[in-house]
Amino acid sequence: MSTDFLQPNLEDLQQDVISLLKKIEELMYRASNLLISDPSGKKYAGFQKEVVDAKKNVEDLELVMAIVAPMKAGKSTIINAIVGQDILPSRASAMTTLPTEIILRSDKAQPVLVLKPNTISCLKRTLSTLQQKIKTNGLNQAVTKMAKYPHLTSLIPKIQDGFSIQSEIGGLEGIKQTLTDLNDIVRVCTVLEPLIDPLNQEYFDVPCIYTPFWKATDAGQSKFLGNLVIVDTPGPN
Ligand SMILES: Nc1nc2c(ncn2[C@@H]2O[C@H](COP(=O)(O)OP(=O)(O)OP(=O)(O)O)[C@@H](O)[C@H]2O)c(=O)[nH]1
Ligand SMILES: [Mg+2]
Structure with missing residues (x-):
């Protein structure tokens, strides 16, 4: 019996994770802009940078x-x-x-x-x-x-x-x-x-x-x- 279908397609998986991280990055960017005058705005800018770094790791x-x-x-x-x-x-x-x-x-x-x-x-x-x-x-x-x-x-x-x-x-x-x-x-x-x-x-x-x-x-x-x-x-x- 072939078990090929159980093997993940690495390229597809990689692209899925990258597009998910792009969406999260956008959300963090929007949150940091909306909260620009609030102390928590900086926190979301920090999260955005972490997500950008994580995306680079997956790429x-x-x-x-x-x-x-x-x-x-x-x-x-x-x-x-x-x-x-x-x-x-x-x-x-x-x-x-x-x-x-x-x-x-x-x-x-x-x-x-x-x-x-x-x-x-x-x-x-x-x-x-x-x-x-x-x-x-x-x-x-x-x-x-x-x-x-x-x-x-x-x-x-x-x-x-x-x-x-x-x-x-x-x-x-x-x-x-x-x-x-x-x-x-x-x-x-x-x-x-x-x-x-x-x-x-x-x-x-x-x-x-x-x-x-x-x-x-x-x-x-x-x-x-x-x-x-x-x-x-x-x-x-
Ligand atoms: N005899 C022995 N000595 C070792 C071994 N591994 C490391 N050492 C020695 O133990 C000492 C400490 O090694 P490090 O690699 O600096 O240890 P570390 O965990 O990085 O130390 P910190 O960065 O200070 O936390 C050095 O003098 C090494 O030469 C080993 O397997 N056997
Ligand atoms: Mg050391």
């Missing part, structure tokens, strides 16, 4: 797999092993504070770390808050407060001098160093300015690493395999 057939485990469980290490490259920073002491997307793409020749404008402005705001704090209370007090994280004390004078944050960083070493600095800046912020959550901002896009990955050579088979995205997450303490 690209993106499968997102988040790696979630307690702190120091080996999340970043296992992602490096899956990707086959030592691309995410890991160490014996607490490391990941910024969720990071690793987008595996067969059309990429080299890994590249991409930071969107809102991510950069958010991190720059965090940096200037920390600089202000160090200026007001002095370098010594900042270093003393960081006693629990001795490996981060050398970052304090660097924060004081200022960091340049680029939107695209290539090469394994450059990516790893940039991610180490950015993750550590967020951790320093949680110690020196615990009331500020650098990630709790509207539309904070997480850093993305686009990196090469093998793909089956059978074009017919792989046409609808889509892209795998792995998300490294900060482990709860």
